[in-house]
Amino acid sequence: MAELSARALDGVPWDRLESIDPTAPPEEVRRVLRRLFHKGPESTEDDCWKLFDALGGPGDGISSVATAALPFLVALACDPLTGARASLVELLASLSEVRGSAPAGSVDPGWSEAWRHAYPAVRSLLADPQPAVRRGAIPLADGPRGLLERWRTERDLSVRVPVLFALGRLVAAPEAETPMVDETRAVLDTSLRDPDPVLRAAAVVAYADLDPEVPVRELELLLEALTDPAARSRWGTVWYERGYEYPSDRESVAYGAAVLFDDKPAQQRLFLTRLSAEASPAEDADLLRAVLDRCLLLLVSCRSAESAVLPLAGGALDHPDVSVRVRAAHLLGMLGPRATAYADRLAALLDDSAEVEFLEGAVSEHACWALTRMDDPRALPGLVDRLCAPFREQYGRSYCTGEPRRPEPVDVLAPLRAHADTLLPSIREELRRSLADPDAHGVLTADFLATLKAWETDALPALPEITGYVNDRFHWYSATETLVALGPAAASAVPALRERMSLEPPANHPMLLWAIWRIGGADPAEALRAVGGTLSAEGEKPFTGSVDRLADFGAEAAPYTDRVRYALTADESWTRTGAAIALASITGDPAPSLPFLEEEILALTAGGEWYGTFQDALRTLIRLRTLTPATRAALRILRDQDHRLSPRADYRAVLDDEKLRALIDEALDIPS
Numbered sequence: 001m002a003e004l005s006a007r008a009l010d011g012v013p014w015d016r017l018e019s020i021d022p023t024a025p026p027e028e029v030r031r032v033l034r035r036l037f038h039k040g041p042e043s044t045e046d047d048c049w050k051l052f053d054a055l056g057g058p059g060d061g062i063s064s065v066a067t068a069a070l071p072f073l074v075a076l077a078c079d080p081l082t083g084a085r086a087s088l089v090e091l092l093a094s095l096s097e098v099r100g101s102a103p104a105g106s107v108d109p110g111w112s113e114a115w116r117h118a119y120p121a122v123r124s125l126l127a128d129p130q131p132a133v134r135r136g137a138i139p140l141a142d143g144p145r146g147l148l149e150r151w152r153t154e155r156d157l158s159v160r161v162p163v164l165f166a167l168g169r170l171v172a173a174p175e176a177e178t179p180m181v182d183e184t185r186a187v188l189d190t191s192l193r194d195p196d197p198v199l200r201a202a203a204v205v206a207y208a209d210l211d212p213e214v215p216v217r218e219l220e221l222l223l224e225a226l227t228d229p230a231a232r233s234r235w236g237t238v239w240y241e242r243g244y245e246y247p248s249d250r251e252s253v254a255y256g257a258a259v260l261f262d263d264k265p266a267q268q269r270l271f272l273t274r275l276s277a278e279a280s281p282a283e284d285a286d287l288l289r290a291v292l293d294r295c296l297l298l299l300v301s302c303r304s305a306e307s308a309v310l311p312l313a314g315g316a317l318d319h320p321d322v323s324v325r326v327r328a329a330h331l332l333g334m335l336g337p338r339a340t341a342y343a344d345r346l347a348a349l350l351d352d353s354a355e356v357e358f359l360e361g362a363v364s365e366h367a368c369w370a371l372t373r374m375d376d377p378r379a380l381p382g383l384v385d386r387l388c389a390p391f392r393e394q395y396g397r398s399y400c401t402g403e404p405r406r407p408e409p410v411d412v413l414a415p416l417r418a419h420a421d422t423l424l425p426s427i428r429e430e431l432r433r434s435l436a437d438p439d440a441h442g443v444l445t446a447d448f449l450a451t452l453k454a455w456e457t458d459a460l461p462a463l464p465e466i467t468g469y470v471n472d473r474f475h476w477y478s479a480t481e482t483l484v485a486l487g488p489a490a491a492s493a494v495p496a497l498r499e500r501m502s503l504e505p506p507a508n509h510p511m512l513l514w515a516i517w518r519i520g521g522a523d524p525a526e527a528l529r530a531v532g533g534t535l536s537a538e539g540e541k542p543f544t545g546s547v548d549r550l551a552d553f554g555a556e557a558a559p560y561t562d563r564v565r566y567a568l569t570a571d572e573s574w575t576r577t578g579a580a581i582a583l584a585s586i587t588g589d590p591a592p593s594l595p596f597l598e599e600e601i602l603a604l605t606a607g608g609e610w611y612g613t614f615q616d617a618l619r620t621l622i623r624l625r626t627l628t629p630a631t632r633a634a635l636r637i638l639r640d641q642d643h644r645l646s647p648r649a650d651y652r653a654v655l656d657d658e659k660l661r662a663l664i665d666e667a668l669d670i671p672s
Contacts, residue, residue, distance in 0.1 A: 005037045005072060017065040024054035026065040033072045036084060045087040052091060056098045061106025066095060067114045074118045077125060077133075089125055089136035096122075096140055131156045135240055138162055144170045144180040151187060158238040158247065161202045164191060165242060168206030185210070192218065197225035198234055201253065208260050215260040216267050223271070226254050226287060227278045254290035268298070269308040276312050285321035292316060292327035296403055299334050300653035302642045310335055314342045322354035322363060329366035330404030334654045336373030346370050347378045360405035361390075369407050372416060380419055384426035387412060391443050403650055409447040411655060414454040424461050427451065431465040435472075445475050453482040460489055470496040480511070484518045494521030510534050514549050528553050528560075535563040548578035548616075551585040561586055568596060573603070577613045581620045590624045597621055598631045605634040609647045611656065618663050625670055632668065639664045 009030055017026040032050050036043050051073075055066035077088040099107060099115065115122075125137035126146070134150075135158065141147045147167050154160050164187075170176060171184040188210070191203035200221055207214040215222065225231065235250035248256070254275065261268030272291050279287040295312055298305035313331035316324050329349060332339040349367035368386060371379035387409045416423060427448050434442030452459035452466060459466075463486065469479035470493065480497065483490045494516055501512040510530040517527035531553070535545035547567045550557050557564075564586065567579035580596035600617035603610065618635075621627055627635070638645060639661065646656035 005033075005075065009034055009037075009072065012068050014065070014068070017068055018063050019054040019065050020057055020060045020063045021050075021053040024050045026054075026068075029054050029065050029069055033069060033076075036076055036082065036088075037072075039083065040081050041083045043082060043084040045084055048084050048087040048091060052094065055091070056095050056102075058098055058101060059103070061102040062095060062098055062108050062111050064108040064110070067108045067110045070095075070111075070114045070118055074121050078121055078128075080129070085130070086132050086136050089133055089140075092122060092125075093136060093139040126150050127153070131159050134159045135162055138166050141166070144176065144184060148180075148183060148187065157196070157198065158240060160199065161238055162240045162242070164188070164199075164202050164206045168209040169242075172209035181210070192221065197228040197231045198238060201225040201257070202239070205256070205260065212260075212263065215257070216264060219267065219271055219274075222257050223274055223278055226250065226257065226275065227280075227284065229280075229283070232283065249286065251286035251290045254287050255294055258290070258294040265302070265304065268294075269305065273308060273312065276315065281319060285319065285324050288316055288319065288321075288324045289327060292324065292331060293403075295331055296327070296334070297649075299331065300644060300646075300649050300651070302644065303657070304642050306335060306338055310339060314339070314345075317342060317345050317349070323356045323359075325349070325352070325354070325363045326356050326359060326361065326366055327404055329363055329370055330361075330651070333366055333370035333373050333407070334651045336370070336654075336658075337375075339370065340374050340376075343371060343374055343376050343378075347376070350378070359403075365406060366404060369412055372412055375416075375418070377419075380416075380422050383412070384423060384430060388430055388444060405650070407651055409444055410450045410454075411652065413447070413451040417455045417458055420455050420458040424459065428462050428465050431462070431469070435465070435468045445469065445472075446478055449475060449478040449482050453478075453485045456485045457487060457489060460486055463490055463492065466490075467493040467496050470500050476500055477511075480515045484515050486519070488520040490519045491521055493519065497521070510546055511549070514546070514552070518552065524553070524556060528556060532557060532560040532563070535560060536566065537563055538566045547575065547582050551578075551582040554585050555588065557582070557586045573600065573610055574613045577617050581616065584620065584624060590626050593620075594626065594628060598628055598634075601631050601634045604645075605637050611645070611647060611660070615660065615663065618667055622663070622667050622670070627667060627670055627672075632672070635664050635668055639668065 012030070014026040014030050019025050019029065028050060032047065036047055039047065051069070054063065055069060056062035073088055073092060076082045077085055077092060079085070082088065096115070099111065119142075122137075122140050123142070123146070125133055126141060127150075128134050128137065134154070134156070138147070138150075138159075141150060144167060147163055147170065151160065151163050151167070154163060167184050167187065171181045188203050188207045191199055192207070194200055194203070204215055204218045204222055207218075232250065235253050236247050239248045239253055240246075241248055241256075258268060258271055258275075261271055272294060275287055276291045279291075291312060295305070295309040299309055309331060313328045313335070316328035317332070319325050319328065329346065332342055332346060346367045350364050350371075352363035352367065355362045365386065368379045368383065372383070390406070413423065413427075431445065431448055434445055449466065449469065452462055459482070463483075466479050466482050466486070467490075469475045470483070472479070480500070483493050483497070497512055497516050497519075498521075501509055501516075504512065510533070513522055513527045513530040516522040517524055531546050531549050535547060535550070545563070545567070547564060550560060550564065561583070564579050564582050568576055568583070570576055570579070576596050577600050580593035584590045584593040597617040597620055600610065600614050601621075604614045608614075621631065644653045644657040645660040646653040648656060
């Protein structure tokens with residue numbers, strides 16, 4: 001066959017054909033096909049990849065070289081002696097799907113006839129002796145009718161399951177013919193009562209595309225199937241899903257089953273609660289991981305999930321499997337003050353050094369964070385050292401594949417201002433170590449400076465260390481902002497700031513002069529001229545300048561009022577918000593600024609994501625003690641919504657949400 005095919009390949013006018021990918025021209029396609037014929041049983045998927053690039057793609061259509069190559073692809077895919085059969089079947093499936101979705105005019109005119117001629121051989125792949133080939137050929141079936149024919153004769157569960165999934169998808173499409181829908185429903189109804197628990201669960205998943213209420217009605221069936229001890233080891237051998245080369249294990253199946261209830265929160269929580277309760281502590285750690293992973297997504301999405309997640313996480317805290325314990329401790333950390341009932345059990349885990357591969361942090365680290373969130377003093381001894389330890393050996397996070405992960409040190413420390421006296425000695429020691437040793441791994445310096453900035457005047461004992469970082473070319477900006485947060489008590493840092501200014505380009509001088517003035521070391525007029533001079537004058541393209549810093553000067557910045565008003569015309573909402581804040585500070589009249597501040601509140605209510613400027617605007621309204629009726633109504637909407645007020649999808653969503661809701665409550669307390 002190899003010799004005959006090589007001669008046939010030489011008979012194709014490859015030089016007159018076109019490829020989708022310039023790096024894989026038609027002549028390269030010929031070479032790849034020749035190599036596949038030559039290698040036969042020794043061919044692998046690595047021999048096929050250039051064909052995927054050259055023949056066709058979803059956004060590119062199908063090339064003329066694909067039409068010419070099709071007979072050879074089919075011959076190779078149908079030959080049981082071809083080692084790379086599975087990859088070639090995948091390629092044929094990809095080309096068949098491209099044909100149906102390609103932009104008009106992007107499919108080679110000869111492709112349809114070539115495919116029609118080749119299809120009898122292509123269709124035979126659905127009955128191939130190798131299950132892997134039959135699975136790969138499922139997208140090549142001629143619609144639901146072809147899949148139903150395959151279903152009637154197929155006996156291998158690793159093929160039946162993906163056939164069932166494909167049937168559910170196809171008949172759920174609006175264009176599906178009623179007889180095919182009815183026949184598929186009959187197949188699914190029968191499968192729901194099949195003796196095999198895996199097939200019963202697959203029927204529920206397949207049915208969900210056609211009827212979203214089926215998972216709700218068959219919740220008991222899903223639970224029984226997933227917790228059936230006899231099926232425990234089989235999921236990872238037969239559950240093949242679309243687009244995945246390998247079968248899903250039971251953990252992934254359970255997680256996917258929970259996703260079926262995404263639009264039905266009450267049923268989803270019931271499913272997770274029941275699955276957790278019915279899982280065997282000794283044998284079903286995988287199910288508990290799935291439950292807790294889904295709980296994490298629920299927590300970052302909506303507040304109402306907290307009451308359901310709390311007992312699930314608390315109940316898993318003492319599980320013998322570390323992969324369960326670490327997830328449970330992290331969830332309790334997210335819940336923080338709402339999880340104080342579990343504080344003693346968390347404290348008992350402070351010495352649990354067990355870790356999970358590809359997840360960040362030992363059980364003890366997550367338990368410690370959870371205790372800090374509860375303001376439990378048992379978390380304080382050795383806390384800074386615990387946070388630093390992973391970073392002392394050139395630690396990196398590239399291996400971390402998902403949640404849970406270690407919280408950022410600043411997220412742990414910044415809320416602990418009340419314990420500054422206890423924590424400052426260790427923080428100062430770490431800052432000194434990084435300053436003294438150029439080779440020290442000072443990756444946490446930014447976190448420590450941000451923490452001290454949040455602690456404001458309570459961080460004054462660390463003034464020498466903060467001042468030392470003004471001379472650091474990587475951290476001088478953060479150190480300067482931290483000094484400003486300390487206020488006039490940090491005046492001893494003025495010489496260091498002036499020295500920094502001598503090293504910086506002129507564009508950075510206004511910020512440094514502003515900082516020197518804020519800690520009492522510069523003439524206000526000099527700092528004002530420097531900051532005000534950065535603002536664009538009317539007529540210049542909006543907008544440059546440090547308009548937000550101008551607010552600190554209050555009425556003294558009156559000479560720059562026109563420039564601030566001009567900043568209100570900027571395209572960027574954050575510039576307009578900063579200008580509105582400055583204008584209210586300069587004039588003492590909030591009225592002209594209110595529409596711009598209100599704009600930020602209403603934008604977030606309407607689905608915007610500028611959470612930073614929203615906070616700035618809201619803090620200003622609180623300071624002004626003024627809310628318009630529209631702003632008040634918008635804040636009530638935000639307060640009452642279940643969705644987290646955060647753009648994040650990890651533990652920080654809960655922290656953001658707590659901070660913003662506290663601000664909203666403070667604002668709504670302003671008398672009408």
